[in-house]
Each structure stands twice: as C-alpha cells, then as structure tokens.
Amino acid sequence: MQVSFACTDHGLKAPRNGEHSKQNATSPNTASQARARFRTVALIARSLGSFTHRYHHNLKESTAKLTGMKYRNLGKSGLRVSCLGLGTWVTFGGQISDEVAEQLMTIAYESGVNLFDTAEVYSGGKAEIILGNIIKKKCWRRSSLVITTKLYWGGKAETERGLNRxxxxxxxxGSLQRMQLEYVDVVFANRPDSNTPMEEIVRAMTHVINQGMAMYWGTSRWSAMEIMEAYSVARQFNLIPPVCEQAEYHFFQRDKVETQLPELYHKIGVGVVSWSPLACGIITGKYENGVPESSRAAMKPYQWLREKIMSEDGRKQQAKLKELAHIAEKLSCTLPQLAIAWCLRNEGVSSVLLGSSNPTQLTENLGAIQVIPKMTAGIATEVDHILGNRPHNKKDYQH
Structure with missing residues (x-):
C-alpha cells in the first residue's frame, strides 16, 4: 500500500489587493501559514510512505512469525482465519477423553490455530460443552479465537431441527449456553432445508447477526445453486448473505470444491472451509492391509466406512495412495501432510479442518504448513496423473 498526498499551490499565494480583505485583516500571515502546513504534510507523507512500504503485509495470506501458521480471509470477508482449523466431530465427547481434547486444543492454539469448529449435533451437544469448558479453563482471549458451530439437528422434537426461524x-x-459464550464468530446452516423458504433462513441468520449472537453466517453441504439463491435473497431484501461453505474435500472428492465453488468465490465472495482432508482416515494409509480392529472403521456405527474401504473402489484408492506415498517421500513429508497441503493449494479454500484424535496425529497434521511451499504446479500435475480424477471446468472446455 502506498500513501500519497495531493498538494497544490491553492491558498499558498497571497491574495490580490482588494480580495478577501476581511480575511487579510484578521490573518495577515495566511500564505506563510499555508506554506508551513504544506511542509508538515510533506514530512508526514514521506514518513508514512516509508512505514507502509516497510511493514506491508499481503492481506490475502500472512504468516505468524512465531508459529509459521498461515492466515487467510474467510471467503472475501475481512475475518482472518488460520489455514488449518480444529474440528470436534466424533472426537470431543465421543472417541477421546476431555483431557485429550484439552491437549489437542492447547497444541492447536499454541501452533497458531485460531479456528475451532463444532456443531449442536456433535455428541448430542457434549462437543460444544467440552469446547466451552476448555476455552474458559485456559483463559484464552475470546478476541483471539474464531469459534464456529452448525445448526440443523438440535433435538428429537419436531421443533428442534431444521432451519426455520x-x-x-x-x-x-442453546449452543451459546453450552459453550458459555456470548457469541460465535460464524454460524453455519448445516445442510439445506427444503421445508423452510430461503427468505426465512436468510432473515433468521441476519437477525442473529444483528442481535450480536454471531458475526457471520455460512452454509454447510449446500449446492452452488442453493448458495446463490441465498445470496440473491439477501441482496433483494437488503439482508446479510453467507460468506463461506463447509464442504468435503480430499484426493477422492474434488468436483464441488474445484468446479462449482470457485465461480461463487469470484462472483459473490463465498469461500470454502473444507473438512475430512484425510477422507475419514482412508488417506492415512492405515487401511492399506485391511481394517485394523482399533480403527474407526471397525466400530459398529461406521459400518458404512468399512464397506467403502473393502469395496473395489476402496482397493483402487489404496493402490493410488501407495503411488502418492512416493511423492510424499520425495517432498520429505508424510502422506497425510501431502494430502492436507494439497487441499490448501486451492485459492478458494480459506481453512482446512483437522479431525485428530491424539496429540501425535495432530502435530503431524499441523506439519503440513511446511509442505505448502513445496506444492508446485509440477507436483500438483503428478498428483492429478496418479488420481486420474481431475474434474473439468469451464476453462478446460475453452481450450
């Protein structure tokens, strides 16, 4: 950013005889005063010019000096979020103890993570309670955190679900009470609601923002058409539009984030907070020789994941992961780190949510920050060649 001042000789010359006689009578030294002001402004301009040039930061992405964490704007809003966030799905209140949850949040926060994501449905509300308890116990400044939650499944009653007002x-x-917070930074509409008119959803989200219960709102698992409808309704009725979409994004799930959402990012400023960068653990490589008894896929509620891994497509994916492991080795990183850095190469992705279940895993995943500079166009091409699933967009058809 450059600072410049436009200075003219207007008012520097002494008025002609007979002009502004009243002013001359009361201010005989107008010209000398104007020249003094000109010199002062010039000095300020020079000092500001060198200051802003010296300490200029790229607002699109900046890096914390102490932790190396990178920060990006949430969509095209002004909110700065860490490019890696910590999710609480199936872990907080579920797979891990409260003590481990605190360890994970502490490691993340001390590594520069400021984005912590939860939902009213996670572990029946326990995830929000644990998250809030940890924040209160650690005495972290609320202003240093970006807390997000998602609404849709709130309870068993018919009135405790959906996106109605x-x-x-x-x-x-209810989420704020469980987390012991006065507000969340982003509230997400978790899946579209065909039973509620879009205008009602947008008006309700605008209301909670105007009431100070949330700073921004976003969508989760919405189609590009549904997001565009919400934006159009907001513009039509002078309401607040969504700023981002939460979407699944990894090696084997690319189409939505790479073909549909970029157009929304450039046209209306909706960014992406992606989740499941390791495809529910499939990309970690732990399912290379089947399903270990201690893994998530071995649990009864995740029978669908087991079937997916053991299917023909699942075996093909494991074969591709073996090839991708060679690229990771070449870059001196692990396969999970490669997968996370690969997600972050997308300019529309504001942050990638990590779902770690132990401190060692989280520390490894956070190391993906160091791999981002290595994700060159050549490496991306190698990955595309192995995966063989690069979606076609409009630009591809134009060549």
Whole structure:
C-alpha cells in the first residue's frame, strides 16, 4: 500500500489587493501559514510512505512469525482465519477423553490455530460443552479465537431441527449456553432445508447477526445453486448473505470444491472451509492391509466406512495412495501432510479442518504448513496423473 498526498499551490499565494480583505485583516500571515502546513504534510507523507512500504503485509495470506501458521480471509470477508482449523466431530465427547481434547486444543492454539469448529449435533451437544469448558479453563482471549458451530439437528422434537426461524434462534441460544459464550464468530446452516423458504433462513441468520449472537453466517453441504439463491435473497431484501461453505474435500472428492465453488468465490465472495482432508482416515494409509480392529472403521456405527474401504473402489484408492506415498517421500513429508497441503493449494479454500484424535496425529497434521511451499504446479500435475480424477471446468472446455 502506498500513501500519497495531493498538494497544490491553492491558498499558498497571497491574495490580490482588494480580495478577501476581511480575511487579510484578521490573518495577515495566511500564505506563510499555508506554506508551513504544506511542509508538515510533506514530512508526514514521506514518513508514512516509508512505514507502509516497510511493514506491508499481503492481506490475502500472512504468516505468524512465531508459529509459521498461515492466515487467510474467510471467503472475501475481512475475518482472518488460520489455514488449518480444529474440528470436534466424533472426537470431543465421543472417541477421546476431555483431557485429550484439552491437549489437542492447547497444541492447536499454541501452533497458531485460531479456528475451532463444532456443531449442536456433535455428541448430542457434549462437543460444544467440552469446547466451552476448555476455552474458559485456559483463559484464552475470546478476541483471539474464531469459534464456529452448525445448526440443523438440535433435538428429537419436531421443533428442534431444521432451519426455520424458531430453531435457528433457539438452537443458537442453546449452543451459546453450552459453550458459555456470548457469541460465535460464524454460524453455519448445516445442510439445506427444503421445508423452510430461503427468505426465512436468510432473515433468521441476519437477525442473529444483528442481535450480536454471531458475526457471520455460512452454509454447510449446500449446492452452488442453493448458495446463490441465498445470496440473491439477501441482496433483494437488503439482508446479510453467507460468506463461506463447509464442504468435503480430499484426493477422492474434488468436483464441488474445484468446479462449482470457485465461480461463487469470484462472483459473490463465498469461500470454502473444507473438512475430512484425510477422507475419514482412508488417506492415512492405515487401511492399506485391511481394517485394523482399533480403527474407526471397525466400530459398529461406521459400518458404512468399512464397506467403502473393502469395496473395489476402496482397493483402487489404496493402490493410488501407495503411488502418492512416493511423492510424499520425495517432498520429505508424510502422506497425510501431502494430502492436507494439497487441499490448501486451492485459492478458494480459506481453512482446512483437522479431525485428530491424539496429540501425535495432530502435530503431524499441523506439519503440513511446511509442505505448502513445496506444492508446485509440477507436483500438483503428478498428483492429478496418479488420481486420474481431475474434474473439468469451464476453462478446460475453452481450450
């Protein structure tokens, strides 16, 4: 950013005889005063010019000196979020103890992570309680955190689910009570609701923002058409549009984030907070020789994951992961680190949510920050060649 001042000789010359006689009578030294002001402004301009040039930061992405964490704007809003965030799905209140949850949050926060994501449905609300308890115990400044939650599944009653005005307002109040917070930074509409008019959803989200219960709102698992409809309704009625979409994104799930959402990012400023960069653990390599008894896929609620891994497509994916492991070895990183850095190469991705279940795993995943500079166009091409699933976009058809 450059600072410049436009200075003219207007007012520097002494007025002609007879002009502004009243002013001359009261201010005989107008010209000398104007020249003094000109010199002062010039000095300020020079000092500001060198200051802003010296300490200029790229607002699109900046790096914390102490931790190396990179920060990006959430979509095209002004909110700065760490490019890696910590999710609480299936872990907080579920797979791990409260003590381990605290360890994970501490490691993340001390590594520069400021984005912590949860939802009213995670572990029946326990995830929000644990998250709030840890924040209160650690005495972290609320202003240094970006807390996000998602609304849709709030309870068993018919009125405790969906995106109607009643549940958006009451559901968010419940989330705030469980987390012991006055507000969340982003509230997400978790899946589209065909039973509620889009105008009602957008008006309710605008209301909770205007009431100070949230700073921004976003969508989760919405189609590009649904997001565009929400944006159009917001513009039509002078309401607040969504700033980002939470979407699944990894080696084997690319189409939505790489073909549909970039257009929304450039046209209306909607960015992406992606989740499951390791495809529910498939990309870690632990399922290379089947399903270990201690893994998530061995649990009864995750029978669908087991079937996916053991399917023909699952075996093909494991074969591709073996090839990708050679690229990771060439870059001196692990396969999970390669996968996470690969997600972050996308300019529309504001942050990637990590779902670690132990400190060692989280520390490894956070190391993906060091791999981002190594994700050159050549490496991306190698990955595309192995995966063989690069989606075609409009630009491809134009060549």
């Amino acid at each position: 009643k549940h958006i307002i009451e559901g968010l109040r």
